[in-house]
Each structure stands twice: as C-alpha cells, then as structure tokens.
Amino acid sequence: MKKILITGIDGQDGSYLSEFLLKKGYQVHGIVRRVAIEDPEHQLWRIKHILKKITLHSGSLESFASLFKIVQRIKPDECYHLAAQSFVSYSFEDEFSTINTNINGTHYILAAIKELAPRCKFYFAASSEMFGKVKEGLQNENSPFHPRSPYGISKVAGFDLTRNYREAYGIFACNGILFNHESPRRGFEFVTRKITHAVAKIKMGLSKELRLGNLNAKRDWGFSGDYVKAMWLMLQQNKPDDYVIATGETHTVKEFVKLAFSHAGLDWRKYVKIDKDFYRPAEVHILMGDYSKATKKFGWKPTVRFEELVKMMVDADLAIVQAKY
Ligand code: G4F
DSSP states (O other): EEEEEEETTTTTHHHHHHHHHHOOOOOOOOEEEEHHOHHHHTTGGGGGGGGGGGGEOOOTTTTTHHHHHHHHHHOOOOEEEHHHHHHHHHHSSHOOOOOOHHHHHHHHHHHHHHHTTOOEEEEEEEGGTTOOOOSSSSTTSSOOOOOOHHHHHHHHHHHHHHHHHHHHOOEEEEEEEEEEETTTTTTTHHHHHHHHHHHHHHHHHHHOOOESSOTOOOOOEEEEHHHHHHHHHHTTTTOOOEEEEOOSSOOHHHHHHHHHHHHTTTTTGGTEOGGGGGGOOSOOBOOBBBHHHHHHHHHHOOOSOHHHHHHHHHHHHHHHHHHHH
C-alpha cells in the first residue's frame, strides 16, 4: 500500500486530498501542529469525519528536526506539501514569520526527503500569487513572476527550491501553480468565504453589514475538490514538471458579491460597505490561468465553474448558520 504524507492535512485542500487518496486505497499520514491534536473539535473540523482512517503526526514547519523524524518514520512514496501561512493580507503584517516559515518549511521537507526517501514524489503548493503584477491576458507556466506580497515572494522561493531539488538531486518534484480555489471548507478570512458566510448571517437576521476592501480585484476562482485531483495527477506522470491549474475565467470580487447576495434573495448594495482597512499595500489586480498544459498532459479540466461555486458556498453557509442558530 502506498504511503502518503500531507503537510497541512487539516486545511481545505488537505481535507479534500485526503478523502480522494483514501478512496484510492492509499495509507494517508498528515502533519499538524500539536495544538490542533489537543483541540480536534475546533482545529480539525475539516477532517473530523476521516480521523479514524488517517494517521496524524505533530510537527512544525519551523522545526527541521520534527519534519526529519516524521519523514524517517513514514518513508512516504508521495509527499504533498500544502502547509503554509497562506493568507496574503496577513503576510504584510507579519512578513518575517511568513517568509521564514514558508521558505524554510519547504526547504526542510525537501532536504529530509532527499536524505531519507529520495524516491518519494514531491508536490509543492505554488501559487498564482507568484505572477503578481500581471498585464491583461492568461498566465501559463512560462509567464514571468512579479510577486506583490511577502507571501508571493515566499512562494516564488518555494517554487525555485522545488525545481532545484528536481534538477540538482533528481527528486521527482512538481510545482502546482494553483489559482484561487475555494469551497465550503475555505477559511473565513478569505474573501469568498467571508462573503458567503456574511450573506448567510444577514439572511438569517444575525448581521447587518459586510465590510470589504477592493471590489475591483479580479480572480480566477475554481473548486478545491477539482484542484486536488490535479495535484495527484502531476505525481502520476513519467516525468516531474510544473503545471498551472485554473479555470481560465476571471471575475471581480464585486461579481462574486452580487451573485452571492442575489442567490440568497438579497440586494448587496444595502449591506456592503467599503473599508480601506481591507485594502492591501500592493494589490494583485487580475489573475487568469491557462491550464491547457495540464489538459494536454493528463486530461485535467475544471468541473465547477464560477456561478456553481458561488451558489454551492452560499447554500452550504446558509445550512451551517441555520443549524447553528
Ligand atoms: O481571498 P483573498 O484573500 O485571496 P488571495 O489574496 O487572492 O490569495 C488566495 O489565492 C492565492 C492564489 O492566487 C493563494 F496562493 C493564497 O494562499 C490565497 O488562497 O483575496 C482575493 C481578493 C484580493 O484582491 C483582495 O484584495 O479579494 C480582495 N478583497 C477585497 N476585500 C478582500 C477583501 N480579501 C479579503 N481576504 N478580505 C476582504 O475583505
């Protein structure tokens, strides 16, 4: 039975990826922080339903020793490195810890694999944030990087580390350049979930307004459940490579807002207030990905489009809020 190691198994992507790999019959191991194991009810809510089927190990991206020991114990066949400080906005507030944790964490896990499990296939969660200051048009695997945040900078370094371990040491290491991907399991700090959760609370009479920043930013939003399949497919190819995973469509935050409110029968203009505190020191104005290489190489295509995604998230939040109050 193939052994899998997932860092960030308790996040949105980690939870969908675990479900997907369990269905394939893999033995799934995950790294989480000790605090999460101590408080599973709150911290492990996304993987509560599969806790008996997976094995959790406590470790930290900041500790090479902890990652080394886990890789030594498991000797995984595949490793998906998803853990990171992934909230772009927060990376401006705490740039040192974002850069240290994200870059060192990736370096530590790659170094441990090189020493202890050099045949392990490695996936790095790279990001469309690396493109940063893009001009109009689609971004593909050859588009230049111009990161606009400490988070984006840390992902460019992780991308380069991954490519260098492939080229210098022959590790089967792939970069998934994933564009924004969402779901009902998205964290509440990200704009999509912030909107859909607020819509549900407003609908139920529990809230009266939603404060947002830049409504004109454009993102290529897909469904996390689709994107984790692409991660696995990358590691099943004959050769390691880098791939863009996206939908090829771009929409403004305002379009997301309008659709989410109207799906719940609400007029967004009555509730949404612009708050400069949510603007970023440097914004990524537009992202739109060209995923044709992934389609050509392993037949991947997104199945959930923008409208379906927004409605799925609003419906899920309405159900959660209704059940809670
Ligand atoms: O939802 P966001 O915070 O996601 P962002 O910054 O695009 O990053 C996400 O996608 C990346 C892939 O491209 C990942 F690598 C990263 O880890 C993360 O998953 O913000 C989306 C847009 C931004 O332009 C932001 O300025 O929404 C705008 N926005 C407007 N008002 C807001 C808000 N974002 C947040 N989080 N909160 C607001 O109130």
